[in-house]
Amino acid sequence: MAAASPVRVLGGRSWVGLRGYVAGTRATYISFKLDERTAHSSLDLFKKDTGVMYRMMGLDPTKVPQNLERFREWAVVLGDVPVTSGRHYWEVTVKRSQEFRIGAADADMSRDECIGVSTCSWVFAYSHKRWHAMLANKTMPIMNIGHPGKVGLLLDYEAGKLSLVDAEKNSLIHSIAAQFRGPVVPAFGLWDGELLTHSGLAVPEFL
Template structure:
């Protein structure tokens, strides 16, 4: 039966895929301003790929697992390898590297999506939940042409951003900071402050179009 348009919109705003409205089965997890970049061979800049083992069945990875695209129908969940790391109900995928210390920076091309979330989450976050809806994840999102910061279901509007083609994410583990970065101006637009206690993973939610990650980058000069 087709879903009413209003219901589908509410599902997207909640972060849930329209194709995943079946009963949830809870399980635990066992596990242009020019800037210069430096290669990871010069310094230990965070470099990661998207982890297919965590990807919801509506998400396809491409470009050597650095990009993700949303498929409205997606794969039949029964055709996706079952494992406790995979998101079953939410269109979410994690990066394959953990962050437990230090300051890290990466960028995401967002121009081909109108609905997404970017940030970090605890590596062992419950896979029955969506990034931004619990106290284990800290994300910036874009939906209905508006930006917001989100954690534990609390949404804070982020203004004066517009819709850039590409944005940056800055994470400082010891300072408990997640920042949304304007890559053209080289400045932080908005920050989320918290206290990290366990390893984190880069986290992505996607309900439209595609995202492309860029890692192994040097942090732009002057970010506070």
């Protein structure tokens, strides 16, 4: 019998046993939900934890179960399935939002930081009617793309790349070079409106 593969332990617990832990080169898609345990108190999850809504007043932080996994300062929520290899694709429908960030982050990134600020996350940000790629609080403008209806994200773990995709025109928009050091998860920041995630999708042939 082959020896069991080593499992990286994050935050004092193993990621194996979480819903749909994705590892191994055969994995070609990710199916995830948003993890309520990580959601900032200004964010409400809906549609069986596949959508997230921003509420300006938010919930009373004292009434939100406190745990080390919850974002404390920023309106961020993470997906509940970490990946350690393979190519994975998911889509996001944008509803009435003018300011949001979507991408991926280390599963154990600091809950006191916002995605796009540290070297532990890689995101595409939409704000003031403009798109930017963000890494370590540095931004790069992305031109020739308007307000989105639906966009896709392609994470290529071995190639070290996260790409933004026009899901309506079936075209690649922009890619970010990344250095994935361990398990990473889908990541979302939201400051108005709603985002709805669509996972369990095969990587489109044009990618």
